[in-house]
Amino acid sequence: MAPAAVAMPPVEAPNVAEEFVDHRDGLALEATSDAVDEVNVLKAAMRVKNGTASQEEVDLYEQSQFDADKDKTQFRQYEDACDRVKNFYREQHEKQTVAYNLKARNDFKSKTRAEMTIWQAMEKLNTLIDESDPDTSLSQIEHLLQSAEAIRRDGKPKWFQLTGLIHDLGKLLFFYGAQGQWDVVGDTFPVGCAFEDSIIYPGTFAGNPDSKDPVYSTKHGIYSEGCGLDNVMLSWGHDEYLYHLCKEQSTLPDEALAMIRYHSFYPWHSAGGYRWMMNEKDHEMLKAVKAFNPYDLYSKSDGIPEVKELKSYYIELINTYFPPREGESERVIKW
Ligand SMILES: O[C@H]1[C@H](O)[C@@H](O)[C@H](O)[C@@H](O)[C@H]1O
Numbered sequence: 503m504a505p506a507a508v509a510m511p512p513v514e515a516p517n518v519a520e521e522f523v524d525h526r527d528g529l530a531l532e533a534t535s536d537a538v539d540e541v542n543v544l545k546a547a548m549r550v551k552n553g554t555a556s557q558e559e560v561d562l563y564e565q566s567q568f569d570a571d572k573d574k575t576q577f578r579q580y581e582d583a584c585d586r587v588k589n590f591y592r593e594q595h596e597k598q599t600v601a602y603n604l605k606a607r608n609d610f611k612s613k614t615r616a617e618m619t620i621w622q623a624m625e626k627l628n629t630l631i632d633e634s635d636p637d638t639s640l641s642q643i644e645h646l647l648q649s650a651e652a653i654r655r656d657g658k659p660k661w662f663q664l665t666g667l668i669h670d671l672g673k674l675l676f677f678y679g680a681q682g683q684w685d686v687v688g689d690t691f692p693v694g695c696a697f698e699d700s701i702i703y704p705g706t707f708a709g710n711p712d713s714k715d716p717v718y719s720t721k722h723g724i725y726s727e728g729c730g731l732d733n734v735m736l737s738w739g740h741d742e743y744l745y746h747l748c749k750e751q752s753t754l755p756d757e758a759l760a761m762i763r764y765h766s767f768y769p770w771h772s773a774g775g776y777r778w779m780m781n782e783k784d785h786e787m788l789k790a791v792k793a794f795n796p797y798d799l800y801s802k803s804d805g806i807p808e809v810k811e812l813k814s815y816y817i818e819l820i821n822t823y824f825p826p827r828e829g830e831s832e833r834v835i836k837w
């Protein structure tokens with residue numbers, strides 16, 4: 503399928519801010535019409551609901567007791583983190599600029615990087631050790647299964663379990679043209695407006711040219727109050743990348759898509775920053791993202807899952823929300 507032809511604003515132009523606002527529908531990388539048609543046909547055929555989750559499903563994920571017995575002081579201790587983590591964030595905070603983010607989105611739309619199934623992607627990702635993470639030295643497949651299994655043990659809906667299983671698969675980007683880990687992993691934050699103190703290591707933004715830009719350094723920058731997170735450019739990385747793939751190629755509900763897209767936006771979902779940019783829908787999505795977060799973070803101290811034993815259960819879930827095409831036993835995803 504051909505990517506939608508969207509005129510990108512000139513990155514060097516002095517009025518990038520205005521251009522960005524004018525073109526932001528395009529920049530939001532809406533699904534191409536072919537992809538939308540295909541997913542709609544699949545949804546109708548399977549009677550899988552996309553849109554928002556039902557009240558019953560919402561109640562289910564709001565009642566979580568999963569993290570009640572976890573010692574939260576053991577996680578995300580960035581001041582005590584090793585140099586690997588500190589150096590990672592310094593580099594990320596200096597290099598995630600508006601100009602870079604426009605370029606990254608343009609590159610993303612311009613090609614398909616690989617074709618493989620979800621399970622193949624999990625296996626490929628397994629060689630990556632995330633430099634930004636102070637809390638786990640496990641492989642990615644183990645982290646994904648730990649998250650999914652914790653959600654499953656709590657009796658949450660299948661789409662929620664699957665979201666746990668795939669939420670970090672966007673890190674695959676590292677193998678396909680990323681500039682390092684700084685544009686793949688780590689927490690995310692908005693670009694195009696002032697970097698708030700709710701971001702970890704806020705002092706490291708001094709080296710980011712946008713922090714001196716007359717527009718981008720203002721509180722609202724190129725945005726306006728209540729503009730909605732859909733219209734905000736979050737620093738490019740695994741969340742944003744996987745969100746677009748899932749939006750186009752799966753039947754996952756909006757809550758699942760929000761969990762994927764915002765799970766690293768800790769300054770917002772955990773530190774309470776950037777509230778001014780939210781619209782009505784974002785308040786609903788925040789509940790979903792907050793419900794997901796403990797399974798991502800606190801499952802890191804759970805036992806190591808048996809990959810082989812769990813595979814067939816999860817393949818069935820994958821096939822429910824990424825329905826195979828005719829002749830396929832598992833859906834081949836365009837990455
Ligand atoms: O180090 C971690 C890791 O990269 C996660 O995948 C990401 O979601 C978190 O936000 C980050 O803190």
Ligand SMILES: [Fe+2]
Nearest residue numbers: 669670765766
């Ligand atoms: Fe992540």
Ligand SMILES: [Fe+2]
Nearest residue numbers: 645669670798
């Ligand atoms: Fe994760």
